[in-house]
Amino acid sequence: MVHGLGDFFLDGFDFMVPTRRGTRLPGVRLRVRRLTADEVVPVGGMPALTVERMIADLVDLRIDRSLVAGVVRDAVRADRLVALDRLVAHLAMHGRDGRALAADLFEDAGVTVKGWSRWAEVTGPRYLDADHGPHHSTGSRQKDRYTF
Template sequence: MSGDDRLLTVADLAQGQWGMFTSAQAADMGVSAQYLKRLADRFLVTRMRHGVYRVAGAPLDPCDPLRAQWLALEPARSAAERIAGADPVGVVSHRSAAHLRELGDMDADTYEFTVTKRRNTRSPDVRFHVEAVGRSDWTLVDGLPVTTPTKTIVDLAATRTDGGHLAGVVWDALRTQQVSREPLAEALREFAHLYGAPLGDGDALVEQLIAQASSAQLGSPVPTPDEIGRLQTAARQISSSPQVAAVQDFSASDQARDVQRVLRDPAFTEALRQLRRQGII
């Protein structure tokens, strides 16, 4: 095989893999490690990490380091083969999944993958979680298998991600309609007590996380239990006055329930936040 043929071979390998290929894939096509080194010395390929290269001229993307790590998990098989199989050998998960799906605002300097079997790595920036992830629990994002928004949130709750960061992820997932509130509340039931909500009350946990994220977005603190108690006492005193009789009649109407649904919608709160930023309200 001539030098030009070998260069075309690695270029073909890189197609469909974000302009990248592995040394194992190249060796399977008859391209030696020595030739790869010569290509790297001539800047025709760039070494992304041990055993993974990028063809010169391929478009750059912020996700490339994560993609290179994923390719290295099963270097002998192509990305297409792994995606088409029952097990893609590594699903992007936890903080890495949240980052790819643009949920929340967490550091993602560690590349997190969920794998079906325990495995070790020498890379300090790679973390594995062992679990059998079903096909319904991941979808493709930028060509990578990534846990679904609901699965990502559940994984973050299971690893005790702090409430502030988890609230940001939940808020963004609801605001962008990547998840629905009721299924998410059901999925989070077992973690409710870990975040101060009543045992098994996933809806209360979601409500708490929404309130926390909304307060953070609007720049106001979450009220303490004592403050909530004082507000409730004041509300009872006000409700006993005759002036609120008409309001109570309205509250029982279908129109009032429609208004309440709008007020609970995260998108409505986000719109208020944008108007406040613009100085309109």
Template sequence: MADVTLARLGVIAEQRWGLFTTAQAATVGIARKQLSRMAAAGAIERVAHGVYRMAGAPSVGHETIYATWLALGGATAPRADTGVPALVAAGTTAATVHGIGDFLLDELDYIVPARKGTRLPGVRLRIRRLAPDDVLPVDGLPTLTVERTIADLVDLGTDMSLVAGTVRDAVRAGKLLSADRLAEHLDVIGRRTGCEVAADLFELSGIRPEGFRGD
């Protein structure tokens, strides 16, 4: 029976970084009390509120980001009417997932299509309407694209020297796929602020990305 239970959980966990939630376990007939007993026996490990890792499964980098996404229902929530996942890593959280920038993650940031509450500490949920090309999966986690992430950092009022460092990291790693797409996102912010955001940011970064057609 124990082997069957572990096999059921394993099927779920192998889809998402070796992790699963209590809600997902319930769909295959495994109750919370049973999970508690399995955790006490060392068969699974609790990594966040309502989220467990299979024993022996490797821990992914920045596991808290992925575990929190699961705890918030990211794996089961229906997509927005635009087809975008209901929970998307954003801001410094997205930058960390992409491996660009140098940020201290004192808060995990996700975008949702409609109002959503949470009691999880250190989590910010922002309502934004995203287009499908604003999002891509990074190791299976729905995340703002690099271009959209950088613009999001600017929009949040992040220190521009830190954003410039993020641009440098993205360019050097070959992760900034469309400088003009980034400029389009930044121009939207510029029209609100009256600043030449794209040109100023690229100048501050000391890098003129290939393909940027700005003056």
């Protein structure tokens, strides 16, 4: 992992591209994703996902939850998780309850995030949907709470 977080053994390289492309390189996967400027940061001179977007991407890829929790743990301990609102918004993609999923990941990681309690209190029982902004949580969205 580019950010040096978590305990991963890479089985290949994933690159995000804005449009469908192919490659014949073994071990290289190209995934179509439209990223915004606030989802990308330079790491060692190479563009990479922000830590918050990377965590959501690992969830989207259905990576083992304990491995994702390890990334969250390392990110919190290294003070590299800096935008809670973006983390929740990214996690809320695909109709998930981003706020609840973030809370569950923090619990699984065994960490306390500075500002999380205050932030969660201010946002109340809402989740942030990356496509549509803040909404009140509904019971139908809760079914995906523990599903990756």
